Amino acid sequence: xxxxxxxxxxxxxxxxxxxxxxxxxxxxxxxxxxxxxxxxxxxxxxxxxxxxxxxxxxxxxxxxxxxxxxxxxxxxxxxxxxxxxxxxxxxxxxxxxxxxxxxxxxxxxxxxxxxxxxxxxxxxxxxxxxxxxx
Amino acid sequence: xxxxxxxxxxxxxxxxxxxxxxxxxxxxxxxxxxxxxxxxxxxxxxxxxxxxxxxxxxxxxxxxxxxxxxxxxxxxxxxxxxxxxxxxxxxxxxxxxxxxxxxxxxxxxxxxxxxxxxxxxxxxxxxxxxxx
Numbered sequence: 001x002x003x004x005x006x007x008x009x010x011x012x013x014x015x016x017x018x019x020x021x022x023x024x025x026x027x028x029x030x031x032x033x034x035x036x037x038x039x040x041x042x043x044x045x046x047x048x049x050x051x052x053x054x055x056x057x058x059x060x061x062x063x064x065x066x067x068x069x070x071x072x073x074x075x076x077x078x079x080x081x082x083x084x085x086x087x088x089x090x091x092x093x094x095x096x097x098x099x100x101x102x103x104x105x106x107x108x109x110x111x112x113x114x115x116x117x118x119x120x121x122x123x124x125x126x127x128x129x130x131x132x133x134x
Numbered sequence: 135x136x137x138x139x140x141x142x143x144x145x146x147x148x149x150x151x152x153x154x155x156x157x158x159x160x161x162x163x164x165x166x167x168x169x170x171x172x173x174x175x176x177x178x179x180x181x182x183x184x185x186x187x188x189x190x191x192x193x194x195x196x197x198x199x200x201x202x203x204x205x206x207x208x209x210x211x212x213x214x215x216x217x218x219x220x221x222x223x224x225x226x227x228x229x230x231x232x233x234x235x236x237x238x239x240x241x242x243x244x245x246x247x248x249x250x251x252x253x254x255x256x257x258x259x260x261x262x263x264x265x266x
Contacts (some may be wrong), residue, residue, distance in 0.1 A: 006137060008183045020185025088183045117237060117265055 010056040010088040011057070013071045014081055019088060021068050022118070024058035024103055027084055029100055029129070053126035056083060060111070061118045072120070075104040079127060101128040135187050135235055135266040138175045143231035144191060144262065145171045151212075151224050160194070167208055169221070170194040172249040174264075186236060186265055187257045195221060196248055205256040213243060213258065221260060235266030 012024045032049030062068045072080070082096045091097040108120035140253040145156045148169045155168040172192035195212055198205030210220035221238040228236050240259045248257040 007179045011182065019183045022185075023181050025182075038225075048204050062187070115241070 004087060006086075008087045009084040010083070012081075013068075014075075016066065016071055018059065018068055018071065021060045021062060022057060024056075025084060026056040027053065027100075027126075028056070029053045031073040043118065047098050051129070053100070053129050054123055055084070055126055056121075056123045058119060058121050061111070061120050068120075069109055071108045071113065072104055073109055075109050078104060080124075082124075089134065091134060096131050096133045099130050100126045101122070102126050103133065135138075135176075135189060135191075135264065139234045140174060140191070140231060140264060140266075141171050142187070143228075143234045144225065145169075145191065147225045147228060147231065148193070148221065149154045151219055151221070152226065154212075154219075159243065160248070160250065161253065164196055164255070167195070167197050167212070175205075180265060189264040189266075191262045191264060193221070193225075193262060194248060194258060195243075195258040196250070196257065197258075198256055199253060202256075225260075225262060230266075231264075235264045237265045237266070238262055261265065 009019070009022070009025055010017065011019050011025055031052060033041065033046045033050045034049040035044060036047055037045045049122060059068055079101045082100050082102050085095060087095050089095070102124040104124060106122050106124070108122065111120050112118050141158065145158065148156045148171070150155060153167065154167050164198045170193065172194060173184045174189045174191050176188055177188040180188050180216050197208045197212070211217065212221050216223050225238070231238065239262070240247050241263050244259045246257050246259055247254050
C-alpha cells in the first residue's frame, strides 16, 4: 500500500476514453444522515440513509466527431455510463474501477475566456455505482 | 509537445513576415529586424495520464539601434494585432504549429532593449502560451 499521485486517473465516458481531456475529477460518495433520536436519548442518534454520490469533472472541450462535446451534449438529459480508475492500466484490488451511471443534468458547450482554453466544469448526480477489483 | 519542433515551427511562422530575419539563438551580431525564438518554460500535466502540457515561449523581436528613429516606426507594424507584418497574426495564423501543439496564443508584448555586440537595440519581448 502506498500513496500515489493523482495525475493518471482514467476516465471513460460511454465507451470513449477521455482521460487526456480531463484535468480534474472527483467522485464524492455521500450518505444521508437520518436522525432517529429518541426522547430518552441525551445525544442525537443518526443512521445512514440513502447514498447520493456525485462526480465532478473539469474537461477541455473538443468539438471533434465523437469527442468530448458530442459525448456529453448528446447525452444531455439522459444517463451516461462513466468509469473511473485511480491509475490508468490494470484494475486490481489496489487499483479499483468505479463504474457508474450518471445523469447528464448539465453541460457547458461554451465556457470561454480570453486567457484560457475552452473547458467545461460539471457536477453530475450518480444514479448507480459499483466498485470492482478485477 | 516536442520543444525542438515547437521552436522550429514558431520560427517558420515568424519567417512568413517579409524581411524579418529569424534566429534560434541570440547571435554575436544581428541583422535587424530579427526575431529570436527563445527556450520553452514547461508546466507538465495539464490533463491526466500525460495528455497535454502547458508551455510558454519568449520571442525577442529586435528592430534597430536605440538611436535610430526608424526603429519605432518599424515596431508599429510588428506590434499591430493584424496585418502582414504583425507578429501576433503571423504566429496565430497556425495555432497548432502544423500539429506540434493543440493550440497557442500570443499573450503579450513588452518593450525593452537588448545588447548585441555592445550595441543597444530596441526590442520587444513576446510571450506565447502553448498547450499540447
